[in-house]
Structure formats: C-alpha cells, structure tokens
Amino acid sequence: MRAPLARGSVLAAAAALALTACAQGTSDDAGTDAGTDAGAESTYDPDAELSGELSIMGFGAGDEIATVRLEAAEAVIDPVEVTLIEGDLDIQQFLSAVAAGDPPEIVYANRDQIGTFASRGVIVPLDDCIEGEGVDTGMYRDVAIDQVTFGGSIYGIPEFNSVQITMANAELLEAAGMSIDDVNGSDWDAIAAAAEAMVQDDGGLSVIGYDSKLPEFLPLWAKANGVDLLSADGKTAQLNDPAVVEALKFAVGIYDAQGGFSAVKAFRDSNTDFFGAGNQFATNTLGAMSFEQWYVNVLNESSPDAAMAFDTFRDKEGQTIAFASGSAWAIPKDSANPVAACKLATTMTAVETWQAAAQARVDARTEQGLPFTGLLTGNEEADTAIQELVVEIGDEKWDAAVAATYEANDNTFALPANPADAEFKTAWQDAVNRVLNGQQEPQEAMDEAQEQAQAALDAAWADAE
Amino acid sequence: MATTTEVSRTPSTDEGDRVRRSTSRKNLRAALLFLSPWIAGFLIFTAWPVGYSAYLSFTDYDVINAPTLIGFDNYRQLFDDPKISLSLWNTFVFTAIKIPLHVIVSLALALLLNRAFRAAGFFRTAFFLPEMTPPVAVGILLLLLFNGQDGLINSTLGWVGIDGPDWTTDPAWVKPGLVMMGLWTVGSSVIILLAALRNVPQELYDSARVDGANWWQQTWRITVPMISGTLFFVFIVNSIGAFQSFTEAYTAFFGSGNTTYSNDAALFYVIYLFQQGFEFLHMGYASAMAWVLFVIIMIITGIQILVSRRFVYYEGDGR
Numbered sequence: 001m002r003a004p005l006a007r008g009s010v011l012a013a014a015a016a017l018a019l020t021a022c023a024q025g026t027s028d029d030a031g032t033d034a035g036t037d038a039g040a041e042s043t044y045d046p047d048a049e050l051s052g053e054l055s056i057m058g059f060g061a062g063d064e065i066a067t068v069r070l071e072a073a074e075a076v077i078d079p080v081e082v083t084l085i086e087g088d089l090d091i092q093q094f095l096s097a098v099a100a101g102d103p104p105e106i107v108y109a110n111r112d113q114i115g116t117f118a119s120r121g122v123i124v125p126l127d128d129c130i131e132g133e134g135v136d137t138g139m140y141r142d143v144a145i146d147q148v149t150f151g152g153s154i155y156g157i158p159e160f161n162s163v164q165i166t167m168a169n170a171e172l173l174e175a176a177g178m179s180i181d182d183v184n185g186s187d188w189d190a191i192a193a194a195a196e197a198m199v200q201d202d203g204g205l206s207v208i209g210y211d212s213k214l215p216e217f218l219p220l221w222a223k224a225n226g227v228d229l230l231s232a233d234g235k236t237a238q239l240n241d242p243a244v245v246e247a248l249k250f251a252v253g254i255y256d257a258q259g260g261f262s263a264v265k266a267f268r269d270s271n272t273d274f275f276g277a278g279n280q281f282a283t284n285t286l287g288a289m290s291f292e293q294w295y296v297n298v299l300n301e302s303s304p305d306a307a308m309a310f311d312t313f314r315d316k317e318g319q320t321i322a323f324a325s326g327s328a329w330a331i332p333k334d335s336a337n338p339v340a341a342c343k344l345a346t347t348m349t350a351v352e353t354w355q356a357a358a359q360a361r362v363d364a365r366t367e368q369g370l371p372f373t374g375l376l377t378g379n380e381e382a383d384t385a386i387q388e389l390v391v392e393i394g395d396e397k398w399d400a401a402v403a404a405t406y407e408a409n410d411n412t413f414a415l416p417a418n419p420a421d422a423e424f425k426t427a428w429q430d431a432v433n434r435v436l437n438g439q440q441e442p443q444e445a446m447d448e449a450q451e452q453a454q455a456a457l458d459a460a461w462a463d464a465e
Numbered sequence: 466m467a468t469t470t471e472v473s474r475t476p477s478t479d480e481g482d483r484v485r486r487s488t489s490r491k492n493l494r495a496a497l498l499f500l501s502p503w504i505a506g507f508l509i510f511t512a513w514p515v516g517y518s519a520y521l522s523f524t525d526y527d528v529i530n531a532p533t534l535i536g537f538d539n540y541r542q543l544f545d546d547p548k549i550s551l552s553l554w555n556t557f558v559f560t561a562i563k564i565p566l567h568v569i570v571s572l573a574l575a576l577l578l579n580r581a582f583r584a585a586g587f588f589r590t591a592f593f594l595p596e597m598t599p600p601v602a603v604g605i606l607l608l609l610l611f612n613g614q615d616g617l618i619n620s621t622l623g624w625v626g627i628d629g630p631d632w633t634t635d636p637a638w639v640k641p642g643l644v645m646m647g648l649w650t651v652g653s654s655v656i657i658l659l660a661a662l663r664n665v666p667q668e669l670y671d672s673a674r675v676d677g678a679n680w681w682q683q684t685w686r687i688t689v690p691m692i693s694g695t696l697f698f699v700f701i702v703n704s705i706g707a708f709q710s711f712t713e714a715y716t717a718f719f720g721s722g723n724t725t726y727s728n729d730a731a732l733f734y735v736i737y738l739f740q741q742g743f744e745f746l747h748m749g750y751a752s753a754m755a756w757v758l759f760v761i762i763m764i765i766t767g768i769q770i771l772v773s774r775r776f777v778y779y780e781g782d783g784r
Contacts, residue, residue: 092743095528120529120746204614216725262631265726266613269633422744433727437636456745463527 044128044339053081054340057097058089059108064360065375072356073347077340089113094332098122103332106341111147111156111328111378112425115234115417118150119464123330125153129342139351143324143414144378150417151464156328157345158378163322163408164220165401166314167295168288169281170307172198172207176287180309183210183288185224186318188250192257198287199258205267208280209258211289212251215432220290220323221247223413224315229428234418235461237453239428240446248442252435261436275302282306293405297373300398310401312408324412326378354382355389362389373402376409383409420453420460427453522752532749539753549754551729552737553761555640559733560707563644567703568696571651575658576684589659593652604716607646608633618645633717636730643714643731654699661695662688693777701769708762711735734758 054077061067061084074082089109097103109117117123130137137145140158148156166184173179176197182190191210199209212221219229227243230236238244255261271280275298280286282303290313299308312320329345331338347353354377362372371393375386387406393399418424431449434440440448497504522539524532543549578588598606610617611632619629632642669687678686689696710733718731719740738758742751 095746099528116746120527122529262613262634265634266631269608270612270614270616272609420745422746426740426744429725430727430729434729436726437634437728437730439636439729 044132044342046132046134046339046343048339050077050080050337050340050343052337052340053083054106054337054344055083055085055104056344057085057094057104057107058087059084060086062086064364065357068357068360069348069353072353073344076347077343080337080340082344095122098332098334101334103334105331105335105337106344107330107332108159108327109156109330111144111158111326112415112417112421114148114156114328114330115150115419116421116460117330118153118155118417119419119460121333123155124333124335124338125155126157126331126342126345127153129331129338129346130154130157133342133346135346139379139381141324141378141380141409141412143412144326144328146416147324147326147414148328148330148417150419155417156330157349159327159329159349161324161326161376161378161383161409161412162292162294163324163376163405163412164217164290164313165293165296165322165404165408166288166290166311167281167299167401168309168311169198169284169286170309170397172209172284172287173309180288180311184311184314185290186314186316188316192250192254194287195254196257201259205259205263207285207287208264208267209287210254211264211268211286212254213289213291214248214251214255214261214436215429217290217323218244218248218251218428218432219415220313220321221251223321223323224313225250226315228413228415230415230418230424232416234416235457237424237427237450237457239431239453240443240450245442245446248432248435248446252442255436260438265436274298277302279303279306281308293374293376293408296398296401296405300373300401301370304395304398308397308401310397310404312404312411320407320411322408322412324414328378349377349379349382351379351382351385354379355385358386358389371398373398374405376405418457418460419464420456423456423460424453427456518752518755521749522756524749526749526752527746528748529746535749539750540757542750543753543757548732548737549734552732552734555730555732556708556710556734559640559643559710560704562640563647563707564700564704566644566648567651567654568700570648571654571658571699572696574651574655575662576688578655578659579662589656592655595649596652598650600712601716601720603646603649604713604720606649607642607713607717611642611646634728636728639718639728639730643710643717646713654703657699658692658695661692665691690778691780694779697769697773697777701766704769705762705766708758708765709735711739715739 059066061070070082074080085104089107091113094104094107107123114123118125135157137154141161144158144161145154148154148158166180168180168183170180173183173194176194178190178194178197181187182194185191195210197209198207199205200207214221222229222241222244225243225247227238227241227247229238229244231238252261255264258264267285268280271278271283271285273279279299279302281299296310299306313322315321329341329348331341331345335341354375358372358375361375365372372390373393374390375383377383377386383406390402393402415421427449428446431440431445434445435442439445521532523534523536525535525538526532574592578585578592581588611619613619613629613631613633613635616629616632618632622629630638632638665688669691670683673683673687714731714733715736718726718728719736734754735758738751738754741747741754
C-alpha cells in the first residue's frame with residue numbers, strides 16, 4: 001500500500017464528507033418577509049381560467065377518504081394536471097425546492113409546522129384565497145385555526161384532526177377491581193393504584209398496568225394539571241411551571257412503579273403486532289393508556305372481540321380534554337399555480353367533500369362487514385355531518401369508543417403557532433426523555449428545557465418580527 | 466564545419482521541440498477532455514459546496530432567506546452550547562470503543578478466511594452481505610435485536626444465565642449496543658485485510674517455521690507487520706467514519722424508529738449537526754459545526770499518521 005496516496009484519499013474524503021453536509025443550495029432572493037403574500041396577494045381571482053400543472057407534496061391517496069376528495073378537487077380545477085409527491089412532507093426536500101425557486105404548488109403539512117414555515121416566508125397567507133373562495137372560517141374548529149394562524153393571517157386550511165381518548169382492557173380492570181373511571185385521568189391516585197394493581201412482573205414484565213405515554217403526551221398531562229406548555233401568544237415557554245413539573249413527576253412515577261421506563265418501553269417495543277390481532281389489548285398485556293382515536297378503528301378491525309373499555313381523557317376536574325393535532329394545506333411562496341392550489345385546498349376540506357369521502361368509507365366498511373367509527377376533521381360542520389353517518393354499532397364498547405371520540409373532539413386544546421416549533425418540541429421531549437432515562441430529575445430537566453426553549457423562541461420571534 | 470553543423474542542427478532541434486510541445490498539448494487536451502466529467506463533478510459537487518459551507522458558517526442562514534453575515538457568532542455560540550460538548554463526548558467515546566473492536570474483529574475474520582481455502586468464497590460473500598443492508602434497516606434491526614425484554618441478544622445471554630441490560634434505553638448501554646451493531650458491517654474491512662494477507666510472501670512463513678516459530682509468533686512477527694499499512698488504512702478510514710456516525714443511531718433513537726423517544730447517549734455530533742441544519746433550520750450554525758468537525762478529524766488523522774510512523778511498515782518505502 002502506498003501510504004501518501006491512501007492518506008491523501010482519506011483526508012480528501014473526510015473533508016468532502018464533513019463539509020458537503022452543510023451546503024444544500026442557495027437562496028434565490030433576499031429577505032422574503034414573513035407575511036408577504038407572494039403567491040396570492042390581493043389579485044386573487046377565483047374566476048381565473050385554470051391551466052397548467054399542480055404538484056402536491058406530502059399527500060398520499062392511499063385510501064377512499066383521500067381518493068374521493070382528490071377526485072372531487074381534480075374535477076373543480078380541471079384541466080389542471082395534478083401530480084402527487086407522496087409520503088410525509090420531507091422538510092429538507094420542500095425547503096430545498098422553495099430555495100431553488102421550484103416549489104410544489106401546494107403542500108400538505110402538520111399544523112404545528114405552519115408557524116415555522118410562515119415566519120420564514122416559506123408559505124403565503126391564505127386570507128385572499130379564503131375570501132376569494134367564500135370560505136367561512138367559522139366552520140373550522142378554533143384550535144385548528146389557531147394552529148395555522150400566524151401574525152394575524154391564516155396560512156393553512158385545516159384538514160384531519162387527531163385527539164386522544166382513554167382505552168383500557170376491561171378484563172384486567174375487572175380483575176383488579178377497578179373500572180374505566182379509575183384510569184380516565186380524573187383521579188391521579190386512582191390511576192397510580194390501577195397501574196400497580198394491573199401490572200404483572202414475573203421476573204420480567206408481562207403486563208403493563210398503565211402506560212402514561214411519555215414523552216409525547218406531556219402536553220396532555222400538563223393541561224390536565226391546569227397549564228399549557230406554551231403561552232397563548234406562542235412567545236413564552238412554560239416548561240418549568242410547577243404544574244408541568246408535577247404532571248411530569250406523576251407520569252414518570254407511573255412507570256417507576258412498574259419497574260421503570262426502560263422495562264416498560266422494552267416490553268412495549270417487544271410487541272410488534274401493534275396493528276394486528278396480537279395487539280397489547282387483545283393479548284391482555286396492557287391495562288390502560290390514553291391514545292389517538294384512530295386506534296379505535298385498528299382495534300375494532302383487528303380484535304373486535306377484545307374486552308375493551310373506552311372513555312375520554314379527563315382533567316382533574318373530570319372535564320374532557322384532548323390535545324388536537326393534525327394536518328393542513330398550505331401554499332408555498334412562488335407557487336406556480338396558486339389559484340388552482342387554493343381551489344384544491346378549499347374543495348378537499350369542504351363539508352360536502354368530507355361527506356362524500358365519509359360515505360365512501362361507510363360503504364367500504366360495510367362491504368367488509370365492519371362498522372364505521374367516525375372521522376375527525378378540523379371542520380366542525382363536516383364533523384357534525386359525518387357523525388350522522390355513524391350508526392349505532394350495537395356493541396357497547398365500540399359505541400362508547402365512538403362517543404368518547406366525538407366528545408374529545410369537542411373539547412380540544414393545542415399549542416399556538418410559533419416560529420420555533422421544532423426546537424420547542426425537541427427541548428421538552430429531550431427533557432422528558434432525560435428524566436425517563438434516569439439522567440435528570442424532573443425539575444432540573446424542565447429548567448434546562450425552559451432555558452433552551454425560551455432562547456429558541458426569543459430568537460425565532462425576533463427574526464420573524 | 467562545426468558552425469555549419471550547429472546551424473544545420475538548430476532548426477531540426479527546434480522542430481523536434483515544436484512537435485514534442487504540440488504532442489504534449491494534444492495529450493494534455495485529451496487528458497483534460499477525458500477528465501472533464503470528473504473535474505466538473507468535483508467543482509460542482511465538492512469544491513463549491515465545501516467553499517460555500519465555509520461562507521455559510523459566518524452567516525445566519527435559514528435555507529430560505531438570504532444569508533446574513535454575522536462574523537464569528539456561530540463559532541462563539543459553539544462554546545456556549547452544552548449539546549456540542551455532549552455530542553462530541555458521545556462521538557469520541559463511541560469511536561474509542563468501536564474502532565479497536567472493529568479492527569480486531571475484522572483481522573480475526575480475515576485470518577480465519579485466509580485459512581478457509583475451499584469455502585473462502587462463500588464466507589467472503591457471507592461476511593460482505595451485511596454491508597449491503599441499508600443503514601436505516603440496521604437502525605431498526607438494532608431496536609429489535611437489542612430489545613431489553615426479548616431481543617435476540619438478551620435471549621442468547623439468558624441461555625448462559627446472564628441478565629442482559631436495557632441496551633436501547635439505558636444510557637450506559639446505548640453506545641456499546643451501537644458499537645456491537647456496527648460490527649455487523651465489518652465485511653469491507655475483512656475483504657481489504659484478506660487481500661493484504663494474501664500478499665504476504667509465503668517464504669517468510671516458511672523461514673519462520675524452519676526457525677521453530679509457532680502460529681502466534683508468525684502472526685505477531687510476520688503477518689501484522691507485513692499488513693500494518695493496510696491495518697492503518699482500515700483504522701483511519703473507520704475512525705473518520707465513526708466520527709461521522711449518523712444513520713443507524715439517528716434511525717434508532719431520533720428518527721423513524723422512535724418518533725418521540727430520544728436518548729442523549731446516542732446524540733452524536735453529526736446527528737446534532739443535522740438537527741440544527743435541517744430540523745431547526747440553522748444552516749449557518751450547522752455549517753460552523755461541520756467545519757469544526759472537519760478540523761477535529763484533520764487533527765486526529767494527523768496525530769494518527771504521526772503515531773503510525775512508529776508502527777506501520779510500508780513495503781518498498783525504504784523503512
């Protein structure tokens with residue numbers, strides 16, 4: 001081997017690999033201010049003749065809910081040719097496309113990403129689009145609108161909604177002498193008692209009594225304890241608020257009482273049939289947890305006879321609460337077809353379109369011999385219309401699940417749009433994980449998270465303003 | 466006469482020079498023509514990004530809006546960011562554990578392959594196959610194999626009475642787990658070392674055997690010195706790779722394998738760099754991080770090269 005050649009190659013490769021990681025394109029113009037209505041401005045003409053192409057990034061037509069609505073939207077914007085860039089929105093791909101001046105015409109993003117995109121001028125306000133298409137924003141759920149509103153303008157059209165309800169194994173509850181009311185969140189002592197009563201550890205965990213679903217559900221536990229993680233204006237982190245720390249201590253304590261988070265997570269991860277007949281409830285290996293409502297559909301389909309019990313998740317006062325999340329349509333700056341994009345977004349989320357999609361789902365489920373368990377959107381009127389399609393299943397547990405889902409959907413909260421969502425989320429999730437991993441105490445972890453999150457918010461808001 | 470001769474040879478010499486220069490220019494043009502795809506690729510995909518990232522490291526840049534020059538602020542911020550020291554520490558520890566193990570295991574497998582004459586082809590393929598596994602799949606596989614409850618590793622340990630640790634959640638065991646998973650892909654190093662082993666002259670072993678040397682003495686006194694250049698190559702290339710570790714750890718602890726769960730023990734420097742650049746959109750800061758990593762790698766590589774002069778034998782190098 002010739003040493004100098006090898007060394008040279010190695011050093012050159014090292015240099016290239018280390019450095020090319022951080023040069024991913026250039027900006028095409030200077031300073032697009034947040035709030036600049038580049039794509040739609042006040043010239044939005046709903047009667048403009050449509051033509052050209054429309055690429056959608058982040059949206060997949062994988063089921064009847066998607067295909068029926070997409071077909072309806074395509075009919076409205078005909079002859080525009082629609083192409084899908086499927087899969088979850090890849091932020092790197094999206095931002096690179098925007099920076100290169102060749103963005104997709106419309107994107108399908110998580111609502112919590114909207115504030116960050118809006119603050120950087122990546123997407124345009126939709127006020128003129130909404131006004132031009134005569135959309136009544138009052139029909140959308142307030143929390144959904146709050147999530148897509150930045151600087152007084154609406155930057156996204158809300159789509160699906162996701163909420164949490166309490167799900168429990170009725171057999172395990174009964175064996176422990178408890179009921180769904182003991183694990184619905186309203187009585188934290190009862191949850192702790194239920195967790196201890198249902199957990200089974202025979203030299204290794206074999207049943208999780210109660211899974212408090214950390215780190216992802218800290219906002220829910222904090223809200224149940226009376227506080228949000230972020231102020232209503234999206235500018236002040238409240239991560240080390242005593243009520244947040246208390247909620248974290250409680251939720252972590254649930255794991256500690258069952259052998260610690262490591263053991264619970266390892267056991268939870270060992271079940272690889274989360275979506276099948278071998279799920280944790282069907283195999284009697286999980287007592288209770290709060291989880292997103294879509295899992296009701298999975299359980300109903302994969303293990304319809306499992307002994308289940310459902311309720312909403314409740315705060316300490318017994319009031320139903322749920323943390324709303326979901327998706328939204330947004331139009332990138334420099335979108336080549338903003339009018340078609342606007343029409344597609346408003347058509348996809350119109351009440352009658354949702355109804356048609358829900359009916360298609362009902363038909364498909366009926367054909368499979370399965371009940372329709374509902375569909376949640378960010379559109380309150382659509383939800384009401386869709387709920388009318390839900391017929392009584394005739395099985396108490398599944399009817400309870402549907403009722404809990406719709407009650408939760410009427411009692412949601414969310415974190416407001418902010419320009420540093422990713423950093424904010426990373427700060428508190430990492431802090432919770434440090435506590436779960438035994439690296440820090442709750443107060444210390446949340447103090448550190450508060451400092452990081454507030455610094456990120458301050459910097460991002462300063463840039464945005 | 467002499468003058469006449471000299472005068473008569475001068476035009477001939479000049480003509481020869483012209484022909485040679487012309488041929489040389491033609492050769493150069495041809496060489497450049499054939500090299501031009503590589504040169505263009507190098508300039509566009511390597512030189513320009515490297516240079517541009519140096520510029521970006523002195524700016525506040527969010528990918529969308531134009532970069533704003535902020536001097537050395539990004540570099541100053543590196544010193545105040547506790548995650549920089551954490552991620553560097555994680556990366557150093559991971560590298561320090563992984564590289565010696567990687568080299569030892571690769572060498573051991575190569576030595577075995579070198580003696581497996583008939584089945585060598587099969588084993589060469591078998592050892593190399595894991596290299597074909599996408600790193601993302603390796604990350605997911607790690608979560609399954611190293612699951613503390615009933616992963617294959619702990620189940621196997623259980624057969625011999627060992628209660629295995631929580632590899633994927635206990636911060637003390639996360640890096641060893643990643644190192645062990647990394648050994649899955651020693652195939653390319655094994656193949657390189659095997660090629661070196663095949664080049665060691667047989668007469669050296671024959672002489673040693675005549676002198677009564679046993680297997681260990683032959684290996685330590687002949688094999689290792691004779692392949693020390695290749696060993697050094699494997700060592701240094703994998704060291705650089707370890708400093709840039711990303712995919713497996715990101716998948717297992719920060720990406721699709723765990724969408725909300727993370728583990729500080731697996732926060733390697735490049736993972737944090739990626740978060741800053743592509744999740745938080747601090748591309749200027751991420752560029753500064755990249756340059757710091759570049760300098761660190763250069764320093765460590767330089768040290769390794771200096772130290773290697775005492776231990777590495779290059780055949781034909783006069784040493």
